[in-house]
């Protein structure tokens with residue numbers, strides 16, 4: 001790059017090809033801003049600063065028009081000299097040339113930066129927000145520390161832009177503080193958190209960030225592996241074909257979600273990729289390359305895990321007749337995963353192709369019961385909607401409120417639902433059939449409305465209410481009442497398996513009722 005020609009004590013410029021232009025002067029403000037920008041740029045071009053350099057200098061510039069070259073001599077430090085210099089430079093077009101060069105340098109710099117980020121990802125712009133940047137005085141370092149609260153915040157769970165910047169740096173350029181920040185950020189991934197702290201720091205030092213779109217094949221079966229991946233955001237599918245297309249046809253592909261990792265097998269000694277991994281949606285990864293993987297003894301970690309799986313299988317009665325050799329073939333087919341208390345493992349394992357081995361802890365098997373298909377529930381709902389009895393609604397509130405174990409399964413407990421509106425609707429219909437009006441009925445002191453309902457209806461719903469009905473096999477039910485509940489049917493403990501009976505039963509004999517699996521704090525192999 002053409003850097004600092006003016007900084008040399010003596011420089012000769014010959015510009016035969018360049019038509020000296022009489023450019024209009026830039027407004028002072030513009031020049032100033034430019035200078036400020038330049039001085040703040042890390043390229044440190046300092047063109048304008050050079051005018052203040054301690055050296056004497058001569059510049060030879062062409063005369064206008066294309067006459068023999070004239071030499072301007074100025075002594076440093078004299079403001080008259082400086083002004084004269086710039087006046088002459090501007091007149092001769094050199095000033096414009098200098099600006100062009102600077103612009104070029106800046107454009108090149110932007111390209112360089114852009115190219116760095118060209119490899120498969122784009123920077124996510126954080127939403128523009130006015131946010132406080134706070135700073136404090138660090139006594140130890142005797143310096144002010146500034147903290148930008150948005151640095152490590154990203155939209156909708158994306159990897160934050162500031163962290164992307166860190167991962168773009170060479171490992172040796174990352175500061176301790178940056179590595180620590182990355183390490184903190186990566187804690188959200190279960191697979192990363194499973195490593196001990198020194199290894200986490202090593203990984204944070206070497207990892208790089210990548211983002212790929214849906215259908216992008218990340219690793220291809222049979223190929224030599226070069227990287228190991230952590231999923232920061234998104235979902236990938238593991239397939240047996242080479243192009244990963246089966247993942248989009250299979251109703252139940254093997255999916256790996258945020259927090260999982262993959263690609264470790266292909267980095268072991270001479271192994272090749274055992275499966276294809278394809279993105280099911282836009283997915284963000286933190287990638288560890290082969291050299292770093294091996295340099296940080298991650299291969300040993302993987303081997304350790306393989307041995308753990310092997311010894312777990314070896315202890316199971318199920319495989320007691322299997323020779324070691326055969327068992328070793330089973331080992332790479334599964335992964336050890338940890339699930340916290342209350343975490344959903346699978347919504348419907350009966351419908352998936354997984355066999356699950358509980359290594360530690362326990363899980364609950366939950367059956368989804370569709371209440372709308374139960375006659376007694378149907379009757380009960382319509383009983384609730386009848387207005388003939390005098391029982392206050394409170395009676396139902398005494399029923400125990402189901403424990404909130406996890407959000408997703410939690411349905412509104414029907415005893416607590418407010419059916420007031422439905423009652424009113426039902427009443428309205430009944431009145432219409434009788435040929436009376438609802439208002440009349442309320443005003444009639446003889447009516448059989450439960451006392452608690454009267455004022456409630458009048459105060460809350462002074463207008464007719466419409467509600468959608470759903471057809472069930474027993475008749476219509478209000479939409480709000482068509483609900484399902486999860487019932488615990490069994491608890492599986494350490495050493496037990498889930499999904500075996502289903503897998504080996506003929507299709508017609510399989511229990512197709514939806515069954516969920518919820519962790520009570522468990523480690524398992526799928």
Ligand SMILES: Nc1ncnc2c1ncn2[C@@H]1O[C@@H]2COP(=O)(O)O[C@H]2[C@H]1O
Pocket residue numbers: 219225238254256261262263264265266267272273274275276277332333334335526
């Ligand atoms: N059954 C599976 N469940 C989850 N991940 C798997 C399964 N089989 C293979 N993988 C992952 O898919 C990766 C494909 O590349 P590797 O063989 O390097 O490493 C493999 C594992 O990390």
